[in-house]
Amino acid sequence: MATAALAEAHDEHHYTSTGLPHTKIAIWAFIGSECFFFASLIATYLIYKGRSVVGPFPHTPWVDPATGQHFKPILNIPVTSASTFVLLMSSLAMVLAHSAVVRGDRKWSKIWLASTALLGATFLGFQAYEFTSFVHEGLKITTNLFGSTFFTLTGFHGAHVTAGVLWLVTMLFIDFKRGLGPRDAINVDVMALYWHFVDVVWIAIFTLVYLIQ
Amino acid sequence: MTADHSAHVTRDAHGDAHPVEHAHPDWGTYKWVALVLTIITIVEVYVYYTGLKDTRLFVPILLILSAAKFAIVVMFYMHLKYDAKIFRGLFIGPLIVAMTVLISLLFLFGHIAIHAS
Numbered sequence: 445m446a447t448a449a450l451a452e453a454h455d456e457h458h459y460t461s462t463g464l465p466h467t468k469i470a471i472w473a474f475i476g477s478e479c480f481f482f483a484s485l486i487a488t489y490l491i492y493k494g495r496s497v498v499g500p501f502p503h504t505p506w507v508d509p510a511t512g513q514h515f516k517p518i519l520n521i522p523v524t525s526a527s528t529f530v531l532l533m534s535s536l537a538m539v540l541a542h543s544a545v546v547r548g549d550r551k552w553s554k555i556w557l558a559s560t561a562l563l564g565a566t567f568l569g570f571q572a573y574e575f576t577s578f579v580h581e582g583l584k585i586t587t588n589l590f591g592s593t594f595f596t597l598t599g600f601h602g603a604h605v606t607a608g609v610l611w612l613v614t615m616l617f618i619d620f621k622r623g624l625g626p627r628d629a630i631n632v633d634v635m636a637l638y639w640h641f642v643d644v645v646w647i648a649i650f651t652l653v654y655l656i657q
Numbered sequence: 658m659t660a661d662h663s664a665h666v667t668r669d670a671h672g673d674a675h676p677v678e679h680a681h682p683d684w685g686t687y688k689w690v691a692l693v694l695t696i697i698t699i700v701e702v703y704v705y706y707t708g709l710k711d712t713r714l715f716v717p718i719l720l721i722l723s724a725a726k727f728a729i730v731v732m733f734y735m736h737l738k739y740d741a742k743i744f745r746g747l748f749i750g751p752l753i754v755a756m757t758v759l760i761s762l763l764f765l766f767g768h769i770a771i772h773a774s
Binding site: 462464468469472473475476477479480482483484486487490491493521525528529532533535536538539540543636637640641643644647648650651652655656657 | 681682683684687688690691694695698701702704705706710715716719720722723726727730731734735741743744747748750751752754755756758759762763766768
């Protein structure tokens with residue numbers, strides 16, 4: 445009994461040499477390294493932008509000289525705008541989930557965690573639709589420089605979102621199993637930081653890849 | 658909804674670290690942040706479909722709007738505005754280096770250039 449109480453007290457007041465949770469320092473260091481990762485992918489995309497020899501192209505139509513086939517601009521801005529809005533709203537749901545866990549509000553922590561996971565899955569659905577339609581319209585990863593850099597950049601982002609959704613579902617499972625309370629707030633905070641980082645990366649991708657020609 | 662809290666650090670006379678509670682934003686702030694992010698996204702898409710696309714202002718406007726969204730999410734949703742300074746260093750340091758490398762590569766490959774008048 446006394447041991448359990450001591451363990452609980454230890455969890456709630458886990459002092460470290462810096463006075464900050466190690467997990468939170470670790471996730472920020474990880475996010476810092478992810479800045480390099482995505483900056484290198486974005487730089488590669490921008491360097492090869494406009495250097496594709498054959499189409500389809502992102503913003504301009506193209507006629508294949510060999511077959512005479514017409515290709516319209518490949519990017520679908522309305523669909524991507526909708527998916528961007530979905531990801532932004534998932535970030536709102538995530539902060540509300542964290543807030544509910546800190547308060548010990550088990551009903552709303554489940555609702556907001558499930559909402560975040562659902563919105564993340566919806567974003568992935570948009571991406572799956574986009575990738576499928578691109579392939580049907582003639583753009584594959586091997587088609588041209590645009591296809592190679594676009595699928596690599598957005599594919600890695602999608603992989604990060606997938607990891608985030610799996611993390612959210614795992615946390616939701618724990619919430620249903622034993623309930624998440626204030627002492628779990630740090631774990632949810634770390635997950636939330638990862639999720640928001642995935643969101644800010646998409647903010648950059650949406651502008652640099654989709655909007656700027 | 659009530660505000661939640663996170664640890665900041667102070668040191669006592671013996672140099673031992675102790676967390677100090679600082680309030681995170683509450684539902685009211687998150688609601689306004691979400692609204693501002695939505696409005697900026699709508700403006701971005703609006704700018705894309707207007708005649709501004711063919712002007713020299715198009716790219717700077719989109720970059721500024723995107724940077725604003727980026728900063729708002731990092732400051733309010735990631736709580737960097739409220740959290741310990743070490744977290745700012747861990748994020749902003751690598752971000753600055755990464756941006757410098759990115760811009761340097763764009764100069765190197767001739768995508769951007771400084772023209773002498």
